[in-house]
Each structure stands twice: as structure tokens, then as C-alpha cells.
Amino acid sequence: MTDNRQNVAMGYIKGVFGVKGWLKVAANTEYSDSLLDYPEWQLSKDGQRLSVTVETGKVVNGELQVKLVGIDDREAAFALRGYTIEINREDFAPTEEGEYYWADLVGMTVVNTEGIVLGKVDNLMETGAHDVLMISGEYGRKLIPFVSQYIGKVDTENKTITADWGLDY
Structure with missing residues (x-):
């Protein structure tokens, strides 16, 4: 089965925070917490793809920190470093007249x-x-x-x- 949906790179996982599976995220969006508007993320790195669900997230000192469902310790979080975060283009909110993504x-x-x-x-x-x-x-x-x-x-x-x-x- 092929997936014809267009995914758009919106940031990447740059590191871990704490011992409970929290991730530090570099968002390529106008507002760093915009990624929290999308509960489902596709992660990709070196040909590997993962579907993940955002459990919760927050911005601390301008940095986005995210907790994903099922990523509950530092080791699991560390394994996701370097993954690109992609969002399905169909999930983007509609734009106003004269506005474009x-x-x-x-x-x-x-x-x-x-x-x-x-x-x-x-x-x-x-x-x-x-x-x-x-x-x-x-x-x-x-x-x-x-x-x-x-x-x-x-x-x-x-x-x-x-x-x-x-x-x-």
C-alpha cells in the first residue's frame, strides 16, 4: 500500500530533557508551540518512519519540550534524537485569503x-x-x-x- 499523502518537515528532535522521556524539539514553525496543534506526528530518519502521538508539551524559555505516548524514559527518548518531525499537509489549518504556508x-x-x-x-x-x-x-x-x-x-x-x-x- 502506498501513502500518497504529502508530509511536510516541521522540525526535528534535538535532544532529551530529564529522565521521564521528554524531548527537546527544534520547530520550523512561526511559533514553536504550533507543533502541539498536531497530535499525530510522523518521524523519519535514515529511511525509518515512525508514527507517534503527542501526549503533552510546553515551551520553556523559548524551547519546545514534548512528551510522546509510550516514550517513558531517557533511553527511549534518546533513541529519537535526530528524527525529522513531519506533519501531513492535509492536517494544516485553512489559510486566510492572501495567506500561504x-x-x-x-x-x-x-x-x-x-x-x-x-x-x-x-x-x-x-x-x-x-x-x-x-x-x-x-x-x-x-x-x-x-x-x-x-x-x-x-x-x-x-x-x-x-x-x-x-x-x-
Whole structure:
């Protein structure tokens, strides 16, 4: 049986805390406790996959600490170090008009207003003021601020972004 669901990497297990199976988690989310919104996690590392259930979690001094069901001692927790935490894309909350998950933007083709393909979004970067699309393509690496001044249309159905951005910028 194949699993066609799209899982999105949302962080990783960076260490253990205490002796009762608590884990330290590095979350790749805007708010570190956002991962607690998802009770079921897929863990992956070196081709191994595990399904786990979050028992409880908390943020302590800006660090996410999580207790998983069935992970009850330091040894069991230590064995999970380095695993990537993945969430099924179908489980994400709906976005508001004009809002997008980074995971949905990565892989989209960026075309400028002259119809020239600038490349594909391979990552995003947070600058504090706004997010920046990181694009790679035939014309090299481009960094385009993800703001309405430069971004015209985001077509999620056709996986394209129209940008008011020249080749020489």
C-alpha cells in the first residue's frame, strides 16, 4: 500500500530533557508551540518512519519540550534524537485569503510580468520585516521580497507566482 499523502518537515528532535522521556524539539514553525496543534506526528530518519502521538508539551524559555505516548524514559527518548518531525499537509489549518504556508510556495515557478521564467522557489527566508522568496533558475539565484509591491498573483492551482521583478535586479 502506498501513502500518497504529502508530509511536510516541521522540525526535528534535538535532544532529551530529564529522565521521564521528554524531548527537546527544534520547530520550523512561526511559533514553536504550533507543533502541539498536531497530535499525530510522523518521524523519519535514515529511511525509518515512525508514527507517534503527542501526549503533552510546553515551551520553556523559548524551547519546545514534548512528551510522546509510550516514550517513558531517557533511553527511549534518546533513541529519537535526530528524527525529522513531519506533519501531513492535509492536517494544516485553512489559510486566510492572501495567506500561504511556506510549504505550499516551495516548488512554485516564478514568472515575471514579461513572461520570463525566473526559476522555482526553493526556500523562503524570514527577515523580520517580511518573508523573502529564494529562487533558483536559469538566471541564477534571485531573492524577491514576498510583498504586494513585487508579488502579483499566487496561483496555487497552477503552482505559479507572478512577480514584478526584472532579470537585472
